[in-house]
Amino acid sequence: MEIDDLTPAELRVWRAFARGEPVTFRAADDEDSALGADWGPERTVRASVVRALLLNGPHEDGEIPALKLAGARITGVLGLQYGTCDQAVRLSHCYFEDVPLLYGARLRQLNLSDSVLPGLTAATLKVEGVLRMTDCRFSGPVRLGGAQITGALFLDRAAFGAPDAEEPALQLNHMSIGDDLWAPGLRAEGEVRLTAASVAGSVNLKEARLAHPGRPALDAETLTVEGDVLLRHARVRGWIGLRGARITGRLDLSYADLDNPGDAALRASSCTIGELWLRRGTPMRGALNLRRTTTEVLFLEPEVVPDEVLLNNLVYTTLTPQEPAERRLPMLERDGDGYVPHAYEQLTASYLRIGDDRAARIVQLAKQRRHRGTLPWYGRLWGHVQDATVGYGFRPLRACGWLLSLLAVGSLAYALHHPRPLKAAEAPDFNPVFYTLDLLLPVISFGQEGAFAPDGWYQTLSYALVIAGWILATTVFAGVTRTVSRQ
Structure with missing residues (x-):
């Protein structure tokens, strides 16, 4: 330029x-x-x-x-x-x-x-x-x-x-x-x-x-x-x-x-x-x-x-x-x-x-x-049971409350109506508290459950206590397993 x-x-x-x-x-x-x-x-x-x-x-x-x-x-x-x-x-x-x-x-x-x-x-x-x-x-x-x-x-x-x-x-x-x-x-x-x-x-x-x-x-x-x-x-x-x-x-x-x-x-x-x-x-x-x-x-x-x-x-x-x-x-x-x-x-x-x-x-x-909420109906039902009983194992103290409540109900019911002994000569003295514990705890035995046989409504109650005990034991075991694995 x-x-x-x-x-x-x-x-x-x-x-x-x-x-x-x-x-x-x-x-x-x-x-x-x-x-x-x-x-x-x-x-x-x-x-x-x-x-x-x-x-x-x-x-x-x-x-x-x-x-x-x-x-x-x-x-x-x-x-x-x-x-x-x-x-x-x-x-x-x-x-x-x-x-x-x-x-x-x-x-x-x-x-x-x-x-x-x-x-x-x-x-x-x-x-x-x-x-x-x-x-x-x-x-x-x-x-x-x-x-x-x-x-x-x-x-x-x-x-x-x-x-x-x-x-x-x-x-x-x-x-x-x-x-x-x-x-x-x-x-x-x-x-x-x-x-x-x-x-x-x-x-x-x-x-x-x-x-x-x-x-x-x-x-x-x-x-x-x-x-x-x-x-x-x-x-x-x-x-x-x-x-x-x-x-x-x-x-x-x-x-x-x-x-x-x-x-x-x-x-x-x-x-x-x-x-x-x-x-x-x-x-x-x-x-x-x-x-x-x-x-x-x-x-x-x-x-x-x-x-x-x-x-x-x-x-x-x-x-x-x-x-x-x-x-x-x-x-x-x-x-x-x-x-x-x-x-x-x-x-x-x-x-x-x-x-x-x-x-x-x-x-x-x-x-x-x-x-x-992602499970089928039976899974949700079992989940509600675990939640109500022990909070899926994250609230283990809740299981103690359920056990004490069931123990009180069973002890009172069997104290008012003793079940008949299977062998009167060999049966131990009946104890409603330990009899109920025998029903609730599936592993421990105090010798009461096998010596007495309730009838009628009391027999139905015994079945319910056995089932409840198994459910509580299973959920508590699952909770303890989760706790141990986290630790």
Whole structure:
């Protein structure tokens, strides 16, 4: 490009480039870049001029060239496909009339902060430093799939809008970031896609506002993050997908507001997460799917749990905060997969780990009662008997009450009416208490039962006591066996 073809505004930018000096056309610090369509030729720079500077701009000995432009209206398409630029590029507070094409380009550093763009096509872009789009506003799709950022990606308070487009508003799929993805306050109307992305630092989406109702608001399947994923105070309309993600640190959804009624609000199945925090927020409107996920610490407050959960094969080492079993059990009863034994075993193990044996017994009793509903009628009948007598072995003292009651009934009945002796000369003195014990206890014998033979109604009572004794003995034995196996 010949220097004689440049406008006064472009000539100013051209001469400043060689010395790395900043050029600003801003009229005021609070000027809105969205009004850039009305800016005149005195602050208009053609995209072809910017391209010529970045690919083959002038140099001065002893100076470090750089493009530092603020408050300009950039006309035409900035096409740098597969181009290489060794200079730092800062196009802040600018207004772009057309979508920049940076597909496959190599840049030292790129700063688009506070600029307004109709979109960005920069798939497989490579940036050796940081990519900064702080406070940017995009009215169309931003395509950064497969990009490689050696440093950090800054999207704090950036706004993305493509609610009616067939593609996501922000595409970061298969992206590699060597530091943090820093995006607190990010706003997106449409899908944010992070599938198969890799982040060496943390993902910060605090106070983000994501809206894609009934559809994926944040799709991050198989995401890999070496640090934390922070969604504190985030508000999401649509579902969050994290299936197969690996998060070394903490997935923090504290104070978050997740809303996707009629479908899952959080799909975090088959994940490996260091800590999962669901606390202090409003109850999810939509299902919570944690199937096959493994986490060391599950920080889950009962108030946040939605009406439907999916917890089959969820594995956690520590469950916090410590809550009574009665407050945790309703969560297991809401499982959309029905009766899930593994969920009860996990909850039992968490209570045993902190030494709360009473809560562990309550969970196991609830498990048996839930299992009873899956049995045929005869199994349910036997289950009711076990529950009423000894609480499936988890309330053994109840058996003592039944035995004492039956002992009192039998002793009183046979004290009022002695059964006749089978051999009067050889029979011992009749004792109604030990006679009743002989009937109730199937293993121990006091020599009373075989020496006397009741008749009539008293014979029927003896049969009932024998049957009751066998039932109590069987259920107590089953309870003791479960207790020993748990220990």
